[in-house]
Amino acid sequence: MTSDPDDDALSWDGDSEAERPTLPKGWHAVGRGSDGVDSAAVADQVAEAPPSEDAAAAASAPEVDEELEGLSTGMLLALGAIGGVYLLYTVGWLIGGLRMQAGALFLIPSVMYTATLVIAVAAPALWFAASWTLTRGARSWVRLLALIAGVVLLVPWPFVMSGGMAA
Template identity: 80%
Template sequence: MTSDPDDDALSWDGDSDVERPTLPKGWQAVGRGSEKVESTPAVDAPHEASMSKDPAPAASAPEEDEDDEEYEGLSTGMLLALGAVGGIYLLYTIGWLIGGLRMQAGALFLIPSVMYTATLVIAVAAPVLWFAASWMLTRNSRSWVRLTALIAGVVFLVPWPFVMTGGVAA
């Protein structure tokens, strides 16, 4: 017998009439022994043709658009960093609200009530707006660019009224 010893250990007499293993639609076997596995044709025939080893069908296959690429997702480290920075922004929003409301009593005689309320709303919304703007404007950038924009907001948006008074009325 002149067969491969690995195949002899996994075969029985009469195995030749057994069906070859098949893969589900859209799957393709790769690696050693993949030629023995049958695969059902995928729905996307041009994509299947580009996956074959024959160069002729691949040349005639249409080029894929960048919009068709799958989203790879964020790394674990980036998700943890976004969670930490997002938590800081949430605390900043609360800090601006508490600090701004504590300063309301002393500021009423200097600033009209409508102007004070408008600036308080803007101050409370600033961390949320910075986070959203950083997220949307850096969505096609590298992760470190996005993280740098978010950390810049952490530095610039410190709720000074809360930090200086400690959340206690003066």
């Protein structure tokens, strides 16, 4: 018996004509080898097969009509740009705060200054996280507006006023 190597790759040892699947009623086999498919036999096998556990679990679970929507490309780009600005703000607050430390320790205790520096450095990340979670169910423009408000409010003034140079 000569067989095509392509057909051998798609079969198991011991496959016989009797073991080949057949299609359910209304289905039509297409392509080479479709003349040996018995649609009535496959329909009988499908009807006799007991439901699997996965099918039973899926049937008992409530259907969810709403699917989660992904973010649009424009919104992803805006989030990336604003996230980058927040990251730069974090670095700006750290550099600006450390440069002001010598003059500020003359007026306030070091523990107080360190605590406020930590809060100032963490503020951009906290604003981003808060606006992301609090606007979860809102429209995209509301989320974007909350993030832009943080960009305006959280400017690292010690860094900006010194021009990034040593004071």
